[in-house]
Amino acid sequence: MPFFNRIHLFHYESYLQQQLHQLKENGNYRYFLDVNKSARHFPVFYYESGGITKRAINFCSNDYLGMSVEEDVIAKLSFTAHQSGTGSGGTRNISGTTKQHVSLEQTIAAWHQKEAALLFGGAYLANFTALQTLGRSIKDLIFISDERNHASMIEGMRSAGNQKMIFGHNDAGHLEEILSSLPLHQPKLIVFESVYSMNGSIAPVRDIITLAKKYNALTYIDEVHAVGLYGASGAGICEQEDLLQQVDIINGTLAKAVGVIGGYITASQTIIDFIRSFGSGFIFTTSLPPAVCAAAEKSITLIQQQSSQRTKLFHLVEYLRRLLGDADITFTENSSHITPVRIKNAVECKNVADKLLTQHGVYVQPVNHPTVPKGEECLRLIVTAKHTREQAAHLVTSLKQVLIEEDTYHMQEQQA
Incomplete structure (x- = not known):
């Protein structure tokens, strides 16, 4: 008998099916409607x-604002698509930077009172690339992360491989304990969100920025669930708290309140140029279609005005x-x-959601582990x-x- 017939071979399909079965048994399998x-x-x-x-x-x-169905936004996308086509046809450095990209980045930067902005295919990619690039490039940089941060931020920090310290959710006191334990000269980046999408909490942004200044740390804030909704022009919690010029890096999305697709970071010219030049997630990705950029800019303009x-x-x-x-x-x-x-468990959460849809015509997606603990x-x-x-x-x-x-x-x- 050949040797390879006597050893136990790994059955890939069986293993994957078993994992999927367990996910369904636990009530955490994701069904798409x-x-x-x-x-x-x-x-x-x-x-x-x-x-x-x-x-x-x-x-x-x-x-949130129904901007994806706003007539003026739809018209702008359609008009630009007829002019420029459905795709950009390249990465940003290979023919994929159009006048629509440049104009949208300028609009975003001005909206957040920053020097420059950088577009990505999505806010997940923007978070991942920015944090990965900064971590890999700044020697001995320590990430100081809120324990409820989004998966995109967690994966970006993990990919960088730097030391990470976690502070209790929105706990400025715990954050200061961590900061005070580190040398003042140690490079540090505080990573947090403004609005946390699973529990709806809002970060003590002013307290966090004050501590960052005190302990010589950079600040990185994810505003994806705040952009378009908070502040005089809809620029987010930082605008509402008059802190736009105090925070170092802002991450935002064009896919929620703006109603289109894409993500971005905005910061100083130096930081943006650095991510643009060293971030592989930016360099090696085909750019957003020009029509999408034009529609997003139109949406932002309407949000600012109304x-x-x-x-x-x-x-x-x-x-x-x-x-x-x-x-x-x-x-x-x-x-x-x-x-x-809050629902008691994952199985019941799905049961409630299913009944709401089938019996009452109400669609609410159950939120289970690992999205929430x-x-x-x-x-x-x-x-x-x-x-x-x-x-x-x-x-x-x-x-x-x-x-x-x-x-x-x-x-x-x-x-x-």
């Missing part, structure tokens, strides 16, 4: 189930929370626009400027009914 998005009817959308077309209201979209949509959004958030309180539905209190409703599974309720009060009321009524049904089921199961 095929959404037929309607620019005309947003936040209502359509989907197929059993060969039947059904409608539902989207309460988990990050298109505060009514932001005002409507936050009024609707207040209304939703008042209805939840009246219905005795517990949610995580915070100062942001994100309203998490085990035990913190939740439904993240998102209303946009395009939702109505009637739709918010329907969400609360439906959620209340499903939660009562779930509690009744569990009580009967325990008695059986």
Whole structure:
């Protein structure tokens, strides 16, 4: 008998299937709903189930202001696509830098009161590349990271290979303990978010920046869930707190409140030129289509000029929370626009979401591990400027009914 027939061979497919099965058993498998998005009817959308077309209201979209369905933004994208085509046709250094890219970067930099900006295919790539590049390039740089930071930031720091120290979520006191334990001359980068998307908390940005100045650290803030919503012109929490010129590097997205696609960082000319010159995630990636850049710039201009949509959004958030309180539905209190409703476990979280969709036409995606720690599974309720009060009321009524049904089921199961 040949030797290779006597040894145990690794079965790749079986191993992967076993891991997927375990994920489903734990309630953490990610099921995708095929959404037929309607620019005309947003936040209502359509989907197929059993060969039947059904409608539902989207309460988990990050298109906070509905800018992706704004006529002027759509028209700008369409017009530019007819002029420039559907793609850029190259990386930024090989024919992929168009006048639309340059103009958008200038608009973003001015919006955040910075010297320069740099576009990426997405905010994940922007975070990953910027942090990886800084870590690999600055000898002995230590990352000091909030424990609830986004996966893109965690992976960027991990890829750099530098030492990382973690401070408690939004805990400025713990952050100072860490900073004070390090030599003043030690290169340090504090990495945090302004609005944390899973629990809706807002960072003590002023306190963090004050500590950074005191202990000679750079600051890197992810504003993806704040851009477009906070501040006089919608530039984010840093603008709201009058701190735009105090923070060193801002990461933002064009895919949420701006309603298009792409991400960016904005900072001093030197920092941006450094990432542009040394960041492999920027250098070796085909650039965004010119039409996308033009549409994003149009959207930002509209956001800067019009505060009514932001005002409507936050009024609707207040209304939703008042209805939840009246219905005795517990949610995580915070100062942001994100309203998490904690569910007992991953399986129940999915069951509640499934019933909301199939029985009530309400689409809320369950948020499970590893997006949140085990035990913190939740439904993240998102209303946009395009939702109505009637739709918010329907969400609360439906959620209340499903939660009562779930509690009744569990009580009967325990008695059986």
